[in-house]
Amino acid sequence: MKKYVKLFSSASFVFMILLTASCSPESSDKTRLRIAFAETGYGREWLEEIAVAYEKENPDVEIVLDGNPNMTANAGPKIENGRDLADIYFLLETNWQLWATKGYLEDLSDLYQMEVDNGKTVEEKLIDEVVDFGKINDKYYALPWNDGVTGIVYNAGMFEEKGWEVPETFDELIDLAEQIKDEGRGIKPFTWPGQYSAYWNFVVYGWWAQIEGIEGMREFFAFETPEVYKQQGKLKALEAFETLIGDQSNSVNGVNGLIHTQAQMQFANGLAAMIPNGIWIETETEAALRDDFRMKMMPLPTLDGAVEPNINNTMLGDFIVVPKGAAHKDIAKDFLKFMSTDEMLLLYTEKTGSPRPFEYDPTQIEGLSEFVQSCLDIWKNSTNFYIISKNPMYFANDLNTFPKSGAPYGDIYLGDTTAQQVWQGDYDYVVERWDEFKEKNGIED
Amino acid sequence: MNYLKRKVKNIKNGCIDVFNVIFRPSLVESHYKKRVIKKKVFIFLMLLLPITQFLIFFVYVNVDTLILSFKRYDYINGDYLFVGFENYRTTIRDLLSLEQFKTALINSLLFFPVTNFITLPLSIISAYFLFRKVPFGKVFKVIFFLPSIISIVVLTMSFQFMFDPIFGPVNSILNEIGINPEGGWFGNKKTVMPMIFLYCIWAGIGFNMVLLNGAISRLPKEVIESARIDGIGMYKELTKIIIPMIWPTITTLFVIGTTAVFTIFLQNMLLANGGPSGSSKTIAYIVTELVRSGNLTDAATIGMLFTFIGVPMIMFIKRFIERIGENVEY
Numbered sequence: 001m002k003k004y005v006k007l008f009s010s011a012s013f014v015f016m017i018l019l020t021a022s023c024s025p026e027s028s029d030k031t032r033l034r035i036a037f038a039e040t041g042y043g044r045e046w047l048e049e050i051a052v053a054y055e056k057e058n059p060d061v062e063i064v065l066d067g068n069p070n071m072t073a074n075a076g077p078k079i080e081n082g083r084d085l086a087d088i089y090f091l092l093e094t095n096w097q098l099w100a101t102k103g104y105l106e107d108l109s110d111l112y113q114m115e116v117d118n119g120k121t122v123e124e125k126l127i128d129e130v131v132d133f134g135k136i137n138d139k140y141y142a143l144p145w146n147d148g149v150t151g152i153v154y155n156a157g158m159f160e161e162k163g164w165e166v167p168e169t170f171d172e173l174i175d176l177a178e179q180i181k182d183e184g185r186g187i188k189p190f191t192w193p194g195q196y197s198a199y200w201n202f203v204v205y206g207w208w209a210q211i212e213g214i215e216g217m218r219e220f221f222a223f224e225t226p227e228v229y230k231q232q233g234k235l236k237a238l239e240a241f242e243t244l245i246g247d248q249s250n251s252v253n254g255v256n257g258l259i260h261t262q263a264q265m266q267f268a269n270g271l272a273a274m275i276p277n278g279i280w281i282e283t284e285t286e287a288a289l290r291d292d293f294r295m296k297m298m299p300l301p302t303l304d305g306a307v308e309p310n311i312n313n314t315m316l317g318d319f320i321v322v323p324k325g326a327a328h329k330d331i332a333k334d335f336l337k338f339m340s341t342d343e344m345l346l347l348y349t350e351k352t353g354s355p356r357p358f359e360y361d362p363t364q365i366e367g368l369s370e371f372v373q374s375c376l377d378i379w380k381n382s383t384n385f386y387i388i389s390k391n392p393m394y395f396a397n398d399l400n401t402f403p404k405s406g407a408p409y410g411d412i413y414l415g416d417t418t419a420q421q422v423w424q425g426d427y428d429y430v431v432e433r434w435d436e437f438k439e440k441n442g443i444e445d
Numbered sequence: 446m447n448y449l450k451r452k453v454k455n456i457k458n459g460c461i462d463v464f465n466v467i468f469r470p471s472l473v474e475s476h477y478k479k480r481v482i483k484k485k486v487f488i489f490l491m492l493l494l495p496i497t498q499f500l501i502f503f504v505y506v507n508v509d510t511l512i513l514s515f516k517r518y519d520y521i522n523g524d525y526l527f528v529g530f531e532n533y534r535t536t537i538r539d540l541l542s543l544e545q546f547k548t549a550l551i552n553s554l555l556f557f558p559v560t561n562f563i564t565l566p567l568s569i570i571s572a573y574f575l576f577r578k579v580p581f582g583k584v585f586k587v588i589f590f591l592p593s594i595i596s597i598v599v600l601t602m603s604f605q606f607m608f609d610p611i612f613g614p615v616n617s618i619l620n621e622i623g624i625n626p627e628g629g630w631f632g633n634k635k636t637v638m639p640m641i642f643l644y645c646i647w648a649g650i651g652f653n654m655v656l657l658n659g660a661i662s663r664l665p666k667e668v669i670e671s672a673r674i675d676g677i678g679m680y681k682e683l684t685k686i687i688i689p690m691i692w693p694t695i696t697t698l699f700v701i702g703t704t705a706v707f708t709i710f711l712q713n714m715l716l717a718n719g720g721p722s723g724s725s726k727t728i729a730y731i732v733t734e735l736v737r738s739g740n741l742t743d744a745a746t747i748g749m750l751f752t753f754i755g756v757p758m759i760m761f762i763k764r765f766i767e768r769i770g771e772n773v774e775y
């Protein structure tokens with residue numbers, strides 16, 4: 001019996017060794033580059049194709065993809081404890097500054113100086129406004145991932161069928177909402193995800209930027225004084241929202257309890273004519289859309305008193321990082337440089353429908369959908385507004401656009417608060433805590 | 446004959462023992478020592494894993510949390526700095542002054558009566574009826590226990606779907622009789638918490654019921670049978686015999702139910718994302734949000750603050766409940 005036990009144990013041990021060897025990341029001659037990415041609205045096809053193109057140019061590299069909708073939340077603990085790390089992470093907006101200052105991220109300053117094509121460096125190829133996006137304490141630790149187009153998406157087929165005009169001003173938008181309710185036979189002007197009411201940030205920030213202009217928005221996000229919370233643009237934008245959505249008849253009943261996919265389904269099923277959303281909605285709802293369903297992004301209707309009427313709120317925030325403990329940091333940087341070439345940028349847009357914040361012309365791509373084309377036209381012809389703050393009070397989440405209670409849209413919709421109360425409440429909250437926040441974040445006068 | 450054989454065997458063994466003690470003392474000693482060492486190694490190995498786990502996941506985590514609650518993160522120097530009781534001062538101020546914190550605190554505290562005074566009694570009644578072998582008892586047992594074995598994500602999704610403002614079948618029925626809250630069941634501040642409580646009761650009964658059913662089925666049959674011969678009714682049987690005899694299990698469930706006040710957040714997150722406008726957040730929900738945003742120091746402070754409140758509170762409740770019921774031994 002003992003003999004058999006010994007034999008079995010030895011066989012198991014040898015088997016385990018062989019199994020471990022076969023699972024080893026370096027078992028083949030090729031170097032494996034592991035890329036982890038948030039697999040959300042843009043899908044994974046873009047990365048698969050870029051990976052194939054990179055492997056073709058670098059036959060000694062094999063790219064392994066790890067996509068997951070929850071990657072942003074999952075990546076944090078891995079980056080912090082340095083185990084089971086991917087070489088590159090593509091993540092949605094989160095506090096990467098914390099990882100950078102704790103020393104968990106690779107310094108990408110040399111990547112920014114690498115030549116991409118036509119002698120231009122990555123830094124020179126990036127849109128001027130976003131160059132400093134990934135910079136903290138004078139070093140670059142992140143690269144911006146997506147640029148974007150956000151605002152109001154409308155059911156183009158429905159609009160044409162009913163003869164509704166795309167509004168150019170806010171007053172026209174209000175008139176249109178009335179017209180939809182009168183002529184739409186139960187169709188409501190808007191559906192939106194009340195559980196993620198921050199989707200209205202796409203529209204409200206745009207109106208705010210129209211009133212304050214790009215300089216005014218930069219001043220706000222610099223957070224040098226609490227007086228920025230007295231900006232009239234914020235108040236006017238919230239008042240516009242209050243006029244539009246504070247009237248509950250303008251939304252599908254029950255919107256306040258919906259998540260984004262439910263709201264998108266209502267829009268796709270024709271229950272509402274418009275939805276606040278972004279350029280990713282088409283890929284995100286692709287499987288649920290009827291073949292004959294047509295939608296477009298409308299240029300944001302202009303508020304009275306706008307100093308910058310033609311605004312696109314990009315909602316820039318998604319980013320790319322290389323962990324300090326990554327196994328193949330140089331190849332990771334080379335891959336990111338490769339992704340910044342014109343050819344790969346065009347491929348990215350072709351597959352995702354989204355631009356990246358680089359100097360290139362994605363409108364030249366043939367075969368784009370009507371929706372993506374409408375978004376890219378807005379991106380190309382608008383003043384793009386990027387939220388970038390270098391203030392630690394912003395990273396630490398002590399200050400943001402609505403610091404007192406978060407996105408106030410649900411409360412305004414339900415009539416529990418007013419635009420004026422939100423605006424004044426945020427100002428009072430910040431004034432009371434200003435010195436405390438500064439001290440807490442090590443900011444000296 | 447057998448008796449004689451046993452006697453002979455005993456004498457033989459006795460002789461061998463005497464021989465060993467007189468002539469082979471070193472052999473016996475070494476054998477004894479080996480046994481003691483083996484025993485110690487066995488005990489050490491058995492305790493190694495739980496003690497290591499306790500030291501890492503309890504002692505280290507809690508001590509680290511306590512230390513973090515006295516620090517703040519400096520983004521400029523990339524290090525944590527000691528700030529004394531400053532985090533406690535600001536957290537207590539915000540708890541008392543900010544509407545969102547106050548709402549979260551009230552929501553958390555409401556789980557105490559819901560889990561202990563609604564879910565638990567319903568679980569006891571359900572477990573008793575199943576014990577009494579009502580018709581289709583086994584089917585009911587599966588139905589009640591099903592929520593405990595299905596993933597909470599799936600369960601919350603199906604619960605949400607039942608009350609969906611457009612497609613929900615339960616919502617449609619309620620709509621027909623004129624019950625239709627503005628903004629939907631999970632989008633209205635007045636209905637969102639009752640809906641979460643309803644879910645917790647629905648999903649919680651099964652878990653409690655399994656433990657209670659096990660406790661009831663272990664009761665001595667003679668006691669119950671003699672009571673029934675004496676003509677005891679169902680109400681008296683439950684309140685005078687069953688409940689007193691399973692009181693230790695009820696005490697355990699009561700304590701577990703009380704800890705929900707400080708730990709529950711997943712149900713609120715999956716059903717309503719803490720909304721509308723933060724009206725369904727709990728204290729644990731806020732801690733989770735802070736951790737996700739990287740604000741570990743504030744999260745640690747809130748955690749410690751409620752540990753200081755929670756531990757004595759739970760200890761007091763446990764003692765109080767144990768005193769109410771008699772310690773029945775059988």
